[in-house]
Amino acid sequence: MKVNAALIGSGNIGTxxxxxxxxxxxxxxxWMVGIDPESDxxxxxxxxxxxxxxxxxxxxxxxxERDRIQIAFDATSAYxxxxxxxxxxARGVMMIDLTPAAIGPYCVPVVxxxxxxxxxxxxxxxxxxxxxxxxxxxxxxxxxxxVEYGEIVATVASKSAGPGTRKNIDEFTRTTAxxxxxxxxxxxxxxxxxxxxxxxxxxxxxxxxxxTTEKPDEDAIRESVNSMIEEVQKYVPGYRLxxxxxxxxxRVSMFLQVQGLGDYLPKYAGNLDIMTAAAxxxxxxxxxxxxxxxxxxxxxxx
Amino acid sequence: MNFEGMxxxxxxxxxxxxxxxxxxxxxxxxxxxxxxxxxxxxxxxIEVTHGDxxxxxxxxxxxxxxxxxxxxxxxxxxxxxxKVSALLLPGIGTVDHLRMxxxxxxxxxxxxxxxxxxxxxxxxxxLARKLEMDTVGFLMMAHMIEPADLLEQARLMESYGANCIxxxxxxxxxxxxxxxxxxxxxRDGLKAETELGFHGxxxxxxxxxxxxxxxxxxxxxxxxxVAGLGAxxxxxxxxxxxxxxxxxxxxxxxxxxxLMDVAEDVVVPMMQQQVRIDRDxxxxxxxxxxxxxxxxxxxxxxxxxxxxxxxxxxxxKRNTIGGQEDMIEDVALDLLKRRRTxxxxxx
Numbered sequence: 125m126k127v128n129a130a131l132i133g134s135g136n137i138g139t140x141x142x143x144x145x146x147x148x149x150x151x152x153x154x155w156m157v158g159i160d161p162e163s164d165x166x167x168x169x170x171x172x173x174x175x176x177x178x179x180x181x182x183x184x185x186x187x188x189e190r191d192r193i194q195i196a197f198d199a200t201s202a203y204x205x206x207x208x209x210x211x212x213x214a215r216g217v218m219m220i221d222l223t224p225a226a227i228g229p230y231c232v233p234v235v236x237x238x239x240x241x242x243x244x245x246x247x248x249x250x251x252x253x254x255x256x257x258x259x260x261x262x263x264x265x266x267x268x269x270x271v272e273y274g275e276i277v278a279t280v281a282s283k284s285a286g287p288g289t290r291k292n293i294d295e296f297t298r299t300t301a302x303x304x305x306x307x308x309x310x311x312x313x314x315x316x317x318x319x320x321x322x323x324x325x326x327x328x329x330x331x332x333x334x335x336t337t338e339k340p341d342e343d344a345i346r347e348s349v350n351s352m353i354e355e356v357q358k359y360v361p362g363y364r365l366x367x368x369x370x371x372x373x374x375r376v377s378m379f380l381q382v383q384g385l386g387d388y389l390p391k392y393a394g395n396l397d398i399m400t401a402a403a404x405x406x407x408x409x410x411x412x413x414x415x416x417x418x419x420x421x422x423x424x425x426x
Numbered sequence: 427m428n429f430e431g432m433x434x435x436x437x438x439x440x441x442x443x444x445x446x447x448x449x450x451x452x453x454x455x456x457x458x459x460x461x462x463x464x465x466x467x468x469x470x471x472i473e474v475t476h477g478d479x480x481x482x483x484x485x486x487x488x489x490x491x492x493x494x495x496x497x498x499x500x501x502x503x504x505x506x507x508x509k510v511s512a513l514l515l516p517g518i519g520t521v522d523h524l525r526m527x528x529x530x531x532x533x534x535x536x537x538x539x540x541x542x543x544x545x546x547x548x549x550x551x552x553l554a555r556k557l558e559m560d561t562v563g564f565l566m567m568a569h570m571i572e573p574a575d576l577l578e579q580a581r582l583m584e585s586y587g588a589n590c591i592x593x594x595x596x597x598x599x600x601x602x603x604x605x606x607x608x609x610x611x612x613r614d615g616l617k618a619e620t621e622l623g624f625h626g627x628x629x630x631x632x633x634x635x636x637x638x639x640x641x642x643x644x645x646x647x648x649x650x651x652v653a654g655l656g657a658x659x660x661x662x663x664x665x666x667x668x669x670x671x672x673x674x675x676x677x678x679x680x681x682x683x684x685l686m687d688v689a690e691d692v693v694v695p696m697m698q699q700q701v702r703i704d705r706d707x708x709x710x711x712x713x714x715x716x717x718x719x720x721x722x723x724x725x726x727x728x729x730x731x732x733x734x735x736x737x738x739x740x741x742x743k744r745n746t747i748g749g750q751e752d753m754i755e756d757v758a759l760d761l762l763k764r765r766r767t768x769x770x771x772x773x
């Protein structure tokens with residue numbers, strides 16, 4: 125049976141996520157929560173048959189039990205996430221955090237999602253768009269041999285970077301760099317983001333450089349990278365290795381392109397698509413385990 | 427042009443933009459020696475940072491011979507009159523780097539964004555201003571947009587607290603009329619107390635001419651580098667520009683003869699290769715490509731056997747902007763693939 129979910133945040137991310145969730149075999153989106161009654165996202169949600177409120181998280185607290193909501197996605201902002209999470213967790217709802225708040229552990233589905241499900245985490249953070257696109261590649265190298273340094277360059281179309289990202293761009297570089305080391309497995313991580321205003325907008329590009337401690341095992345890395353690409357493609361079909369891996373001494377470089385599905389967001393915004401797709405994939409695995417009774421969500425704190 | 431008695435602040439770039447043409451390998455000793463010589467010649471402001479700004483140390487841009495902090499802590503105590511500036515590109519460096527630079531004694535912070543993306547500089551400019559630093563908003567690749575659009579972006583930086591705005595010709599593409607029109611629009615549209623600056627590259631040999639046009643249109647800070655040590659065909663050669671301004675009666679406070687000596691005796695002997703308008707640098711200027719791509723394109727050319735001029739032209743076609751050094755090897759590999767499929771088709 126599908127697990128009921130609430131989408132908090134009715135902006136671009138929340139709305140795109142809704143369209144993906146409506147196709148899910150495991151997750152059933154029943155609520156969308158916004159703060160602006162006029163928002164396009166809430167209108168789209170009503171059209172799709174979801175219940176909506178424009179009173180923020182407080183607007184659904186009384187309905188959680190009746191509507192059997194067990195998973196919530198937060199696509200609001202880092203500033204309000206902590207409070208949203210506290211309220212939802214207290215009612216036994218697990219949170220998937222798409223904001224940079226990062227209260228819970230970082231989750232990159234192909235790398236460490238199973239680990240989080242096993243621990244019955246009640247809050248997981250989806251790192252950043254650049255992190256979702258690049259950390260799998262760092263992990264693909266580090267599972268072959270030690271990586272002493274991982275560096276990623278994410279280039280996104282200017283139009284796909286919203287005001288939140290722009291106001292706090294340091295959050296992106298810091299969080300992504302942390303994810304490259306903590307989840308990607310590099311001893312040290314570095315992240316760079318470039319916003320390119322070209323018209324027509326460019327499709328998200330990512331470059332991943334790994335410096336291995338010993339000489340890279342080229343065949344094993346090539347195989348690991350290719351199989352990781354296929355894993356990511358299961359939830360982001362437009363995830364593609366354009367060039368590489370290139371080997372130069374101890375440097376291993378991969379050049380990627382991420383095209384979105386174009387659900388609500390345009391196809392070039394692969395950066396946003398990979399976030400919503402990864403968040404949904406995360407919810408689905410939790411939902412499968414909830415459904416089979418392997419894990420049980422419990423209310424935490426007060 | 428009548429610059430008689432006009433005050434112009436010359437800002438030397440050898441130890442930041444020059445890092446590009448030195449593959450970021452200027453030693454701490456060389457930095458101290460050159461900065462000391464510039465200080466003695468009366469240069470009031472000297473930039474010291476990785477070529478790509480604070481935090482630029484990376485595979486993508488190159489690992490430097492020493493860290494930003496090591497350079498700054500070594501150079502600043504030797505300065506008698508000169509102040510030191512640092513460059514910061516949001517997306518590469520963070521406010522943590524900014525605080526570190528201030529702690530080292532940096533006087534001027536220059537927050538650089540692509541000319542259409544000024545709003546990513548808000549947190550850095552706001553903080554620098556709060557910390558009472560001389561705060562500059564630095565709009566790169568300014569040749570890519572119209573004067574009115576540049577003004578709109580400049581106003582954002584001004585609203586965050588920048589007390590000086592730069593029109594930056596990162597590709598060395600602009601000709602004097604364009605410089606005049608852009609700086610003129612900025613002068614008319616920004617607050618009277620907001621200073622204006624111009625940063626040129628010499629890829630079309632327009633460094634001095636463009637800088638004069640900028641001063642004529644209201645700029646009071648001009649970037650250059652002694653002996654032109656900078657990315658591409660280098661920056662506006664500072665000793666030449668100082669000599670020109672001197673002949674025109676402008677007041678720079680710089681000793682022109684001492685500056686010539688610095689060029690000849692300190693900078694030229696230090697160069698790893700002659701900084702000149704070679705074919706690739708001319709392509710940068712002609713096609714409007716970011717000057718720092720030069721040596722990276724030459725390296726990718728050697729590694730993958732694709733002409734560097736082809737790589738640079740393709741980078742221009744793809745509308746790449748500053749910081750996209752990662753696209754250089756990617757483009758080289760694409761060109762290689764294209765050539766292989768091309769030859770396979772003819773075979």
